[in-house]
Amino acid sequence: MKSRWDSVAAEQMVAHYQQQGVPADLALRVYSSRLLGSDPTLVLHGGGNTSVKLRWREVSGAELDVICVKGSGWDMAVIEPAGIPAVRLAPLLQLQSLEHLSDEAMVNAQRCNLLDSRAPNPSVETLLHAFVPHKFIDHTHANAVLAVSNQPDGLQLCREIFGPTMPVLDYVMPGFKLAKAVAGIYAQQPDAAGVILHKHGIFTFGATAREAYERMIAMVARAAAYIAQRPRPVCQGRVEASMASAEVVPVIRGALGVSLGEGSYARMVAEVRTTGTPAEFCRRADLEAAAWRGVITPDHNIRIKNRPLVLPTPQSDAAAFKQAVHTRVAAYAADYRAYFQANDALFPGSRRQLDPLPRVVLVQGMGLIAFGKTKQDAIIHADLACATIDTLLAAEAVGRFEPLAPADLFEMEYWSLEQAKLGKTQELALARQVAVITGAAGTIGQATARLFADAGAAVVLLDVDADAVQQAAREIGRQALGMACDVTDATAVRAAFDAVCDAFGGVDVVVSNAGAAWEGPMATLDAAVLRRSFELNFFAHQFIAQNAVRVMQAQGTGGVLLFNVSKQAVNPGPNFGAYGTAKAATLLLSRQYALEHGADGIRSNAVNADRIRSGLLTDSMIATRAGARGLSANDYMSGNLLGQEVLAKDVAHAFLALALATKTTGHVMTVDGGNIAAALR
Numbered sequence: 001m002k003s004r005w006d007s008v009a010a011e012q013m014v015a016h017y018q019q020q021g022v023p024a025d026l027a028l029r030v031y032s033s034r035l036l037g038s039d040p041t042l043v044l045h046g047g048g049n050t051s052v053k054l055r056w057r058e059v060s061g062a063e064l065d066v067i068c069v070k071g072s073g074w075d076m077a078v079i080e081p082a083g084i085p086a087v088r089l090a091p092l093l094q095l096q097s098l099e100h101l102s103d104e105a106m107v108n109a110q111r112c113n114l115l116d117s118r119a120p121n122p123s124v125e126t127l128l129h130a131f132v133p134h135k136f137i138d139h140t141h142a143n144a145v146l147a148v149s150n151q152p153d154g155l156q157l158c159r160e161i162f163g164p165t166m167p168v169l170d171y172v173m174p175g176f177k178l179a180k181a182v183a184g185i186y187a188q189q190p191d192a193a194g195v196i197l198h199k200h201g202i203f204t205f206g207a208t209a210r211e212a213y214e215r216m217i218a219m220v221a222r223a224a225a226y227i228a229q230r231p232r233p234v235c236q237g238r239v240e241a242s243m244a245s246a247e248v249v250p251v252i253r254g255a256l257g258v259s260l261g262e263g264s265y266a267r268m269v270a271e272v273r274t275t276g277t278p279a280e281f282c283r284r285a286d287l288e289a290a291a292w293r294g295v296i297t298p299d300h301n302i303r304i305k306n307r308p309l310v311l312p313t314p315q316s317d318a319a320a321f322k323q324a325v326h327t328r329v330a331a332y333a334a335d336y337r338a339y340f341q342a343n344d345a346l347f348p349g350s351r352r353q354l355d356p357l358p359r360v361v362l363v364q365g366m367g368l369i370a371f372g373k374t375k376q377d378a379i380i381h382a383d384l385a386c387a388t389i390d391t392l393l394a395a396e397a398v399g400r401f402e403p404l405a406p407a408d409l410f411e412m413e414y415w416s417l418e419q420a421k422l423g424k425t426q427e428l429a430l431a432r433q434v435a436v437i438t439g440a441a442g443t444i445g446q447a448t449a450r451l452f453a454d455a456g457a458a459v460v461l462l463d464v465d466a467d468a469v470q471q472a473a474r475e476i477g478r479q480a481l482g483m484a485c486d487v488t489d490a491t492a493v494r495a496a497f498d499a500v501c502d503a504f505g506g507v508d509v510v511v512s513n514a515g516a517a518w519e520g521p522m523a524t525l526d527a528a529v530l531r532r533s534f535e536l537n538f539f540a541h542q543f544i545a546q547n548a549v550r551v552m553q554a555q556g557t558g559g560v561l562l563f564n565v566s567k568q569a570v571n572p573g574p575n576f577g578a579y580g581t582a583k584a585a586t587l588l589l590s591r592q593y594a595l596e597h598g599a600d601g602i603r604s605n606a607v608n609a610d611r612i613r614s615g616l617l618t619d620s621m622i623a624t625r626a627g628a629r630g631l632s633a634n635d636y637m638s639g640n641l642l643g644q645e646v647l648a649k650d651v652a653h654a655f656l657a658l659a660l661a662t663k664t665t666g667h668v669m670t671v672d673g674g675n676i677a678a679a680l681r
Contacts, residue, residue, distance in 0.1 A: 001144075001221040003214045004035055010210075022081045025054045026068055028209035029136065030081055035213060037076025042140040042220065044387055045380045046075045047299060048201070051129035051137045052209070056086050056115065065089040069129050071120030085119035092130040096183060101176040103417050124417065127179035132186050134205035136212035141201040141297045143387055144223035147394035150199050150296060152402045158196045161226050162219055165193040171200060171404060173411055174298075194219065199404050200297055232397040237285030241365035243314035243321065245274050246498035247554070249369055250506040251322050252311070254555030255329045256357050256371060263601060263662035265557040267432040268357075269458050270505025271378035273386065274367035281389045287364045294403025296391045298412035300384050304370070305336070306409045308385065309358035313365035322554075332358055343410035351414045360385040373432055375458050375479055375504065428456025429660055434504040436460045436497070438487050438544055439514030441468035443614035444564065447648040448511055448655050453479055455656060457509065460500050462487065464514075487514050487540035497547040506555050509659045510548040512541045513564040515583075517617075519624065522577040530578050537582035538589065545593055549602060558601025562655050563590045565668070567610035571678035574628050587668065594666035603665035605658045608680075609651045610672035611637055641674025 010031050017027035029052040036042050036050065051069040058064060066086040070076065074083035091113045095101060101109075103124070110122045123129070129137045148157050158168045167185050172178045182195055182203070193215050194204035202219060206212030241248070249270055258266040273279070284290050291310050295301050309332045314321045336356035344351055359381045361369045368389075370382035395401035403409070435452045439445040440461030449459045449472065459480045463469035466484035473482030481503055485496040500507055518533050520526075545561050552559035568580035569587040586606075593604035611617065617625075619633075626636035637645045654671045658664065668680060 001041075001217055001224055003217045005032075005210050005213060017081060020081075023054055023056075025052050025135075025209070026081055026084065028052075029068060029084055030079055032136075032138070032209040032213040033070065033076045033079050033084070036138060036140055036216065037079065040383065040387065041143045041390075042216075043076060044141075044383050046073065048076055048138075048140045049123040049125055049129070050076065050084070050139065051123075051126075052084070053089060053133075053135050058115065066115065067092065067126070067130050069122045069126045071122060072124075073120055083120065085122060086115045087122050087126065087130075088113040088115065089130060092127060095127060095176075096131050096180070098176075103175050103415070104420075106176050107417065124174055125178070127176060128182050128203070131179050131183035132203075132205060134207065134212070136206045136209050137203060138206075138212045138216045139201060139203045140216060140220075141299065142216075142220040142223070143296070143391045144220050144227060144394065145196065145202045146199070146296045147227055147391050147401075148223050148398055149196065150391070150395055150401055150403055151399050153399070154402070155198055157398070158198065161222055162196055165191065166196055166202075166219060167192055168196040168198060171198045171408060173408070174200075227394045227397055230397040232393060235284045235286065235290075238283045239285055239313050239365040240283065241314045241363065242316050243318065244498070245272055245366060246501040247318065248314045248321070248363060248366060249501050250551050250554040251318075251325050252329075252361055252363075252369060253371070253505040254557050255322075255325045257555065257557040258355070258357070259557075263558060263603075267508065267557060268371035268373060268505070269375050269378050269432060269434065271370045271372075271375070271382040272367065272502050272505070273369070273382055277389055277393075278368035278386055279366070281393070282362050282367050283365055287362060290392075291362055292388055292392055292401065292403065294406070294409055295384075296388050296403065298404060298409060300388070301409045301413045302415070302418055304359045304381050304384050304388075306339070306403075306406065306413070307358075308360040308362050308368075311361060311363045314363065329357070332356070339406060339410070343407050344414075346407055347411065347414075349416070351419060354413070369505075371505070373427070378505075428454075429656075430509070431456035433457045433508040434460065434500065434506055435509040435511065435659070436462060436500060436507055436544075436548070437511040437513060438462045438485075438540070439564075440482070441465045441472055442513070443648040444609075444612060444651050445511075445513050446472050447652040448513065449473075449480065450476055451649070451652040451656055452509070452511075452659070453477065458504050460504070462496055462514075487544060488535045490543045493540075493543040494547055497551055501551060507548055507551045508555075508557075508559050509562065510544060510560070511562045511564070511655050512544045514540055515564060515566070515579075517576070517621070518578040519575050519621075520578065521575050525578055530581075533578040534582045534585070537579060538585045541586045541589060545589070545604075549593070549597060549600075552602050553600055558603070560659055561590070561593055561602065561604040562658055563587075563604075563606045564651070565590065565606040565608055567608050567670070567672055567675060567678040569606075569608065570680060571675065573625065576625075590668075591666050598665055603658075603662075605661075605664060605667045605669065607651060607654045607658070608668050608670045608672065608678065609654070610646065610675060610678065611639075612646055612648055612651055613637070614648060638673070640672055641676070644673050646671060646673050 013031045014024045014027040033050045049070040056066040067089045068084045068086045204215040333356035372378035435457040441463035453459045453476045461482045462485040470482035473480040565587045566583045569583040572580040590606040654669045
């Protein structure tokens, strides 16, 4: 590991932020924080913190001493000055004389002394940064440091590796106690360049941003060099799965789904890692013994719990594997409840038990699968688990990985500051669900995908137009994935659903929307045209439904099929038979799925829309259809009981309503502004 400090880049950042009135030292604090945050071997996803002490001019014009410290929720890799809020330093220093300070009082004191009331909460380690008088302070959870620290003899080993200028502190819970302990070390050893926190991380100090940063790099490099001198042990025996990940992941996702009653489930979204180091680690024959029994740093426990779930190698017997998954998930949950009960009794006060399900799953012979409430959460959990594997392997080269005791991990996981967050956020209607939308580059498809994403779903957009569907997904954001797929090709549809399972873990809602219209009187219609219409307007819906049911049955948590059938299914128009007859068949297809899969908790409903401006109903087709009925284009589009044109967003809202209607199946929802001729009996 080498310093990446670039004096020219640092000066450019200072110049950039000084134009916005940001002090030079704070701009340098941003620069070096980003250097640290952009290295995943040092910190991940909001981990670590940094600070700088400086003089600050208040709105009154008076100057005072402040400490600018990383705010909660900010990621150092992309941090801005707003993410390093200024706090009055003198009131914080007064707290050092106290013998005890609750976490809640500490956070309140820090928040009350912010210079900007809109600023984020300062780091929970703000007092540590304040009590040590160095101008710049950096804190990371460097993998190499944790590999040598998380050892049975880690304290002594760290003293040998880092030397006398880096005193080593045995584990102390972050917060006021840790701040007091580090301040005590500094009082005894004012020449300290930093401090090693046993089984937690590393702090480095400096008079300048560069000095603190380069001390961090030098110390981490020292640990990495020590590890590199020792050959990593070779694992004896490898195993390989015979089932594909797309078959395996939905089974696991389903086993982690929690029934909320009345057909609803709390599900999670997956991130799958079946290549590289995670996959190699999971191919170990001794995976059960090798998997960690405690995280590498206590902060991770809040995210991924103290250990992963280990599953046996998926072989050709899918039913036996599914049973094994459910058995092991139940055992994991029972063990977690026991862990909670045993450790809850050790600490005063009352706590609310978190859900007992794993966030990281290691599948022997396959790889790592992480789960979260959102795709981003799942990615974070996977990254933390991969960092754990890297650190664990390095620790094995040094000696033997030994994490913190369960009670210490429990104290962090059930920190009162984390408990206070429970129940304060309300999830969106489609949170934790994965929705697949076909014809998603079209007007109705895009409107539906946007609405479902706004409702909290992870959305997969399928369309034959690769460029258009990928652009549509980019416009929605990171919870959307665009994939090219010819829905008339059964093989392509299966591959697409397999890709969805590998991307998100499974499928909960399908909007089978792709379609196109062909015109002409039936008596003279070319048979090839009719076949083309049925390929897209009927068989494509069947291929989509078949694969959706395949995945939903593997999950065992129900789901919903939604079909765009058009009013043509019940109220045919002249010269439109190629389209209407196929749509009528799709309407019956929808009801057939409702009949055959209600027992699986799978609902099947249709939307009967009419006259929606889209790629299907173009301006030229509107003119043709209006002419066939002897109407103007405007009268044709608003020719309904309400006298209003129906829009794509209206159809999207109908799909959303049916996705949320947990006790409705076999239903057709009309979205046409009112058309008695198309009303169902």
